[in-house]
Amino acid sequence: MIEFSKACVHDFSAKDDKDALLMPYYDTSDPRYFDKGKKKMAEDKNEHFYASDGAKTWIELLRKTALFDKKTGKSLLSQTQRNFRKEREDSKQTDIFHTPILDIPCKDDYGLMDINPFGLGKRPRFSTITYDLNDSKITVTGSGEYGLATIFDYDIVIFMVSHLVRQMNKLKNDVERGVKNPKLPPRIMHVNVSDLFKYIEIEDGGYQHKALLSKLQRLKGTLVEIEKKLDKSTRRVGSLSLIGDYAIISKTKTGNISSFELEVPRWIYDGVVRQGDPTVLTLCDEYMLIKNGYHKFLARIARKSAGEDSWDWNIRHLYERSGTPQTLKDFQRDIKKAIDDLKEDPIKEYTIIYKETGKGRKKDLDIYISKTVVDPIKK
Template sequence: MHRVICWANPLTSGGHGQLLVGSLLSRIEENHAAYRKKLEAAALPGESIREIEERLRTEEKKRPPRQDLPTPRSPVAAKKAIPCPREHERQADSVVPSRYKVSARDSRSMMDVAVFRISKQKKRAGEISRYNLSDGYVEVTAGPYGMASIWDYDIVLMLISYLTEAMNRYREGKGEKPCRVFKSHVSDILKFCRKGDGSRQFKEVEGALDRLKGTTIKSVRESSPRNGKRSMREVESEGLISHYRVISRTDTGKVASVEIEAPNWIYREVTSGAKPDILTVHPDYFLIESGIGRFVYRLARRAAGKDDAKWAFKTLYARSGSTGTLKKFSENLRKVIATDDLPEYGLVEEVGLSGPQLVMMRRSDKKILK
């Protein structure tokens, strides 16, 4: 028969031991918070927690030891026994604005229909927009805070842009594979979107995140039978963002930092495959005031590319998700054509077989006539 000997732990025996345990736990939590604060204070733009620790270790090794004190053991160096993941498996804790200038980018798959409202006045809470396509349809459903606007979508453009930049660096062996979480200071968001940093803009960021999270995109695709295979129907539904976290100052009410989780469809599109279907957006896009003007630019960027494209007014009206009449939409579209200040593309109206149509051309093309 084996005897089991139980050793009494003086730290957990009796009330005094419980007080000691509580004290130790509090000290551990304080030390962890202080260590985390030290890392955040030493962070450079674009660094993850792991990168900060590695850089600090390197700097500590290069620094000559002090003669009056023994060389301290780094708490990070003590963790060498924990195996690190392989290089191709490592993933950053979050995507943060880097010290490199990042070009604005957009997902090509979402540039041919408006997955947002193009009007500033109507919030359209609870409404549904449906776009019929050749192989299915897309439905945009607004949440209780209203449908995300084309100006709210600027935050998604920033998310796509930095995720793409981080993924490009990872493919070049210059960083870790990005995760779905994007962390940023609100001032970085406003700067990227070329907006002012007044108190109104700070307050509007949280409202934009509410609308982006509540706006759901449902995509239905049907494939025709080929080579003996049956036809298939695929349905996917997800928000413009999956999750967000905002930290604000209670004394001023200003948003301090923002964490945004990219939806699966954006993350998959950027990180899977050698060449994601992402297009660069001109930086002056953010200066376009008209919602229709922004919508037309995105459509021109996708359809025209380096050539020209033609769209009937009726088709543009259907793709815009506008709740007004075709007549009113056409009036506003003609204002955009008359102003003709969109970056990269010139606009011309011409007569078509089924009514007026819009011609989009690269500004470098000499065929643009007034």
């Protein structure tokens, strides 16, 4: 039986109760539920907890995390970090629940950028993905009814991360301007569907509106299980959801979803809000315009591995990180075609080529990724 706290059943439209939606629910069938109905969960030793849990304001965050320079006493969070772009002076402050679509860079969590926590195709897959890496074992499962999220569904996660980063950027800029103790961004976002579609660069049509609910169902049902092999691994451990709970707020006269509430998962929220250096990387400017699954995969892995320099991948290693159910031979064929197609429509900021080596049974394929040097005169 699922038992909700009172805060969870408040009217979603009540403006003064937005923060109340952050209250958790408790599954009384869970063996960790105990203490005669006091609704307190036993601490799982394998789950990573943050000292800043429960912090709602800037000062509480600083006190709970002790993120300050011990020599100078200055807060390490009081300055805008490198992951945050300076806000334009003419841009107006906005509420996270009604964030307009502006020039917001695409952000992704770098802890998952070297793998695919989703399928590469446009259709959902129902098989499990397993990554047996040097530092950890990662298992990605989807729901039996909806399947795994796709790389295109994941654009909604990037939308969510990017807007949360923008809110923290504004908060830190406010602190620099002298605003005292501003509230941290809430974990509940109010998403206008038309704005979402503009951001992820898809047509605002009837089919996309009907497909939106399926995207949310797949994202909600996709779980990433991470088990560390090495103590020095910086990856999180435990079971991570790509999105938290969601609730449809309004529909159009034709029955299409026009707005919905979306909860930011705790691991994403902590990575952006409760870290001295947020665990995000900026994707290429035109990432959302990429409509080929292999091209999106290459763009993400280029940003994580090559960054501002260069990197090379052997096809076998790239195959292991793709999570594809294809055979190596079929994957190699499709990757070569995808890279050939980039000659006509390249990924902005990166040059990706392949080179075949060896002969016969020793025939191999290497992928070379390098940061594209832009001529300032031609730019």
